[in-house]
Amino acid sequence: MRVAGRSEVRLDIVDKVTGAARYASDAVVPGMAHAALVRSTVGHGVLRGVDTAVALAAPGVHCVVTMADFPDVDPFYGEWVRDQPFLARDRVRFIGEPVAGVVADTEEHAHAAAALVVPDIEPLPVLGSAVESLAAADLVIHPDRASEDPELPNVCYRSSFEYGDVDAALAEATYVHDATYTFPAVYHYAMEPHAVLATWSSDGLDVISGTQQPFKVRADLARIFNVPLGQVRVRAPYVGGAYGSKGQSKYEPVTAAMARAAGRPVRLVISIGDAFHTVSRHHATIRMRTGIGPDGGIVGRDTVITYDTGAYADKGPRVARKGAYRAAGPYRIPNIRSVGLSVYSNRVPAGAFRGFSTPQVVWAGESAIDEIARHLGVDPLGYRRQHLKRRGEPFLGDDSPLDADLAEGLGVTAEALGWGSSVPTGRGRGLAVGVKDGGGGAARSEAEVRLHPDGSVEVLAATSELGQGAKTVMGQIAAEVLGCQLADVQVRLSDTAVTPFDRGTNASRSTIGVGAAVERAAEGVRRQVCQAAEEVLGISEGLILDGSDIVVGEHRQPLMELVCASRKLPPEEIGAYSATGFSGNPTGSGPLGAAAAFYEVGYSAAEVEVDPETGQVRISRFVSAADVGFAINPAACEGQDEGATVMGIGHTLLEELEFVDGELVNGTLVDYRVPRTTDLPDDFRSILIQNRDGPGPFGSKGAGEGGLLAVAPAIANAIADATGVRIRELPLTPERVWRAIQPVEPQES
């Protein structure tokens, strides 16, 4: 291959190193006004009214809106469960929930006026966590929405999977490991906060937003404002980080509503403080019981996962479903039962976050398997390798066969860490594997490729450039197929009026979904060029494009001449070659309703040292391996794996959103610590596993989430190895570790 498989310089990198790159928060249009939101300072209450009079009279203010200004719209959005209005209607359900919006001539005026808006809220008791919500029988967060289970009125969604007879298996097991693990709520901290610019005109609604899902946002806006899809345009420029926080609608509906009310373009750029109050990763409590047979085999696993989805569903229902499914884990277990609950509370809503429900269940599953191996007195690597599913076996039920060799991948990772060699004194080693069905379910992706007669190429593909390198990878795929140089390819991303349909940039699906569509579109164009060459020159075998020329064997000629000759038209009239391509995830049923497109697998191995005086954990060595099938751009794949790993180190050692009675008390970057350069492992290696066994172009798989999945259990397992102490609660802060490693005082009776 000429272009694919090389670490080509990213097509967006010069823009990004020179400051020329434009993000939604940089967008400006003539006549634009600025918006600020008024947010609830009450965690749960009845919204009796909003006094806007003083704010309306403040300098520079164009309008102040509340939900009362939009009697004609259906204000709700959310995936599967549409329960979140873009401004609070009759209730507020979390601190930080928008209750009113102010539009003014400057950002400063908008914020000053927002401080003058007075919401009238009658407080209700607060349900500060999922635990409290499950215990509350007569305090209901969404009283107008029937729960599936009348006994548990605050359950937003429940999902379960059952295979075999778990109760019998656990009853007959010679050993049942029963443990409860908790995973903290954490914040994405995309460094660019959410930003939206909305304009209404005779062309309809035009929205510029740093979104991962422009077509989903378009559908939400069309429904909410009752306008046809064809009159809503959503564009995503460069996105300053997302990691799940910018999926489905976030601030697009409220900004469009303010723009409609103000009668002019409106831009809303929220602060990081407000982004902390927008969406988070689900806090989860995972109770897992695992039965072991007389030969050491795993006979059954019973898991209940309680995800705290906060005040609104967001993607919580899907998180609960996928989490329950993935809790089964990558081992051969004949009897499985998993229940996933998405539970409302008066916390910041929880939604998608890199790994989507999986880091929580991998934390439990890979800690449990290590505890079991240690209980049995066997090597955790050997035990895993013995019981991991084999390539070709389905992950669960009738789902797609596993497309990875898990035992081998784990072995490669362990070997790179030096597993089996003597461990330096005071240190311990641990490893873990995480598997996630990739691709996010059945969806269609479309793309278009155009070859202009001067040899330049345009790729139109609705992927958002979140930093993952989609622009470059789509270009490399097209260049490889067309036989041209990457430098001749222009990739245009995410504009619903220009780029064909795609469901969204999430679930590590772009390369296998949109990438496959680009590949097919490029093949379509190549066929047209080859056909012309056959007609005009009588040969097309091995044709490549070199700048503005075509080259077939010894023959070189301007493409322009070929097109003119074949179309029998003068140069200025000949148009371009263009083709569209599409892809859909594999058909078939599968327990989730659609077979997994591929499996995203991440392996982690850690060597740590625990300071007995402070409880501080130092990661002396870390190896991460990602099974990417084929790395179209190896440097970008490595970057994804490194970034995912370090993000995983964040929730393992540092990060936790702390709530007191539903109130987020550490919602600033001073109080909420994300990893910095000094938190990196002393020695860090990232390995790409490439067997060309994926469904994407050239055998690629999706990537970007795998590196995060297994970090926490690998580190906790290493701590257990170093200290003999097992900790089942994240993050592993010095205080928590120090407390855990204190010698147990003899109990007085």
Next chain:
Amino acid sequence: MHVDLVLNGELTAIECADNELILDVVRERLGLTGTKRSCDMEVCGSCTVLLDGLAASACTTLVAEADGKELVTIEGLSDGDELNPVQQAFVDHAAVQCGFCTPGMIMSVQALAMDHPDADDETISEYLSGTICRCTGYVKILEAARQVISE
């Protein structure tokens, strides 16, 4: 108030209020949007600019403080199409993903190289610990910084 400074090599006069911050003025008034706002409280480093050669957080530094000084933003680093060595190192090491931290990160590495031309790995890591990147895991950024120092 009236402030005279050299902005990216050009004498520039700015009329502004006493309490205006460099970040607001360069982004909103002068259209230099390369300098990014994230934390807005001098924690993340994404708004880093050079003030008389020293790294400064534009989100907490008043324009008044730039009076009579030389201010360099990311837009002032490259010479036409010619990238400066720090920018080139970021390109060479693919040390960029979403790019939102990148301008601040590049300015920090630039300041590091001027401050500590012989920095060892530990100094580099310590120095850059004031600038957050949520995407890359820092591995390639540190490689780029080491290249700059070694050149």
